[in-house]
Amino acid sequence: MMRNFAKTITLSTREKYQLIDLTATVEEIVSESQIVNGLCLVHASHATAAIICNEHETGLIHDVLKKVKEVFPPGAGYLHDRIDDNASSHIASALIGASRTFPIEGGSLVRGTWQNIFLLELDGPRSRRTVNVHIIGE
Amino acid sequence: MMRNFAKTITLSTREKYQLIDLTATVEEIVSESQIVNGLCLVHASHATAAIICNEHETGLIHDVLKKVKEVFPPGAGYLHDRIDDNASSHIASALIGASRTFPIEGGSLVRGTWQNIFLLELDGPRSRRTVNVHIIGE
Amino acid sequence: MMRNFAKTITLSTREKYQLIDLTATVEEIVSESQIVNGLCLVHASHATAAIICNEHETGLIHDVLKKVKEVFPPGAGYLHDRIDDNASSHIASALIGASRTFPIEGGSLVRGTWQNIFLLELDGPRSRRTVNVHIIGE
Numbered sequence: 001m002m003r004n005f006a007k008t009i010t011l012s013t014r015e016k017y018q019l020i021d022l023t024a025t026v027e028e029i030v031s032e033s034q035i036v037n038g039l040c041l042v043h044a045s046h047a048t049a050a051i052i053c054n055e056h057e058t059g060l061i062h063d064v065l066k067k068v069k070e071v072f073p074p075g076a077g078y079l080h081d082r083i084d085d086n087a088s089s090h091i092a093s094a095l096i097g098a099s100r101t102f103p104i105e106g107g108s109l110v111r112g113t114w115q116n117i118f119l120l121e122l123d124g125p126r127s128r129r130t131v132n133v134h135i136i137g138e
Numbered sequence: 139m140m141r142n143f144a145k146t147i148t149l150s151t152r153e154k155y156q157l158i159d160l161t162a163t164v165e166e167i168v169s170e171s172q173i174v175n176g177l178c179l180v181h182a183s184h185a186t187a188a189i190i191c192n193e194h195e196t197g198l199i200h201d202v203l204k205k206v207k208e209v210f211p212p213g214a215g216y217l218h219d220r221i222d223d224n225a226s227s228h229i230a231s232a233l234i235g236a237s238r239t240f241p242i243e244g245g246s247l248v249r250g251t252w253q254n255i256f257l258l259e260l261d262g263p264r265s266r267r268t269v270n271v272h273i274i275g276e
Numbered sequence: 277m278m279r280n281f282a283k284t285i286t287l288s289t290r291e292k293y294q295l296i297d298l299t300a301t302v303e304e305i306v307s308e309s310q311i312v313n314g315l316c317l318v319h320a321s322h323a324t325a326a327i328i329c330n331e332h333e334t335g336l337i338h339d340v341l342k343k344v345k346e347v348f349p350p351g352a353g354y355l356h357d358r359i360d361d362n363a364s365s366h367i368a369s370a371l372i373g374a375s376r377t378f379p380i381e382g383g384s385l386v387r388g389t390w391q392n393i394f395l396l397e398l399d400g401p402r403s404r405r406t407v408n409v410h411i412i413g414e
């Protein structure tokens with residue numbers, strides 16, 4: 001029977017820019033849901049964070065964060081910085097996107113070998129970030 | 139009972155580049171659907187527009203549009219410009235994405251305090267833009 | 277009755293950077309599913325590819341690939357290149373996204389006239405790329 005299953009992941013971040021691997025936690029939620037076929041939305045409820053999917057390799061994590069800072073450099077004369085000094089974090093979140101969706105088939109998240117799921121912190125450190133994992137399936 | 143609920147938002151745009159806040163309209167559609175738990179897809183059926191999610195602050199709106207023009211500058215020798223003079227708008231739409239998906243929990247769209255939903259016009263003004271709000275849930 | 281329908285598209289790629297139009301194949305799968313209303317997720321299970329949606333015009337295809345190489349240039353001193361020499365492909369996949377979602381209404385994929393669906397190969401040629409088309413609807 002088609003149904004919803006939702007859980008919220010709560011975490012803290014330590015750096016201004018950081019990638020936090022959520023794959024194991026998301027897969028535990030998929031397993032706990034006992035949903036065999038469906039869709040799994042991983043959604044960060046934040047305007048200065050994003051969700052991305054890629055390989056968990058130390059060098060690459062450094063490269064992704066460097067590229068984000070390069071394309072969206074902090075303090076580049078943004079009007080929003082007069083209020084909050086984090087315009088570049090907002091812009092990156094808006095354009096990269098705060099969620100990613102995955103199929104669930106045979107009881108497992110469908111993802112490639114090198115597709116890990118990360119929260120991309122763009123304006124840390126933050127004591128409380130929330131990521132909603134929402135599954136619809138049967 | 140799990141079901142679909144879909145509505146199309148129709149709007150016009152006034153500028154070449156513009157952010158139009160759809161949050162209130164999307165939330166009215168969620169409310170009208172009476173779906174309490176599910177997924178809500180906000181999808182622009184256009185190749186020169188995008189859907190993004192971020193804070194509604196005047197300065198930031200200016201900053202986002204400026205960054206889009208900077209990363210995807212019009213008239214930079216694109217081949218497509220020989221046909222239509224809007225290649226940069228197409229490329230921005232392709233890479234930013236024409237949709238965003240949100241969870242619905244407890245009858246409400248799950249979004250952060252600063253996560254408003256915008257149509258990003260990249261090739262206006264247009265007399266008719268359509269945004270499909272498609273909800274699955276129960 | 278709400279249900280799932282999923283198919284995997286398998287294909288090979290010929291170039292390092294290539295756009296492969298999947299629209300006809302995705303629409304055949306939607307048709308075969310006999311699902312009239314729902315959501316359709318198009319997901320590439322790869323960390324060096326992406327799914328994008330835009331116009332199928334030869335000049336524009338060239339422009340999109342050129343822009344991707346420009347924003348994510350290969351060999352720009354990435355740490356991950358010490359392992360695999362494809363860091364720029366990973367970063368592009370992470371930030372552009374490996375999936376796109378579309379509504380299904382009246383038995384058809386909801387997409388604009390110029391919204392074709394493409395696999396964006398970022399690290400080809402590859403003998404086997406898989407794209408999961410996962411539909412939930414009724």
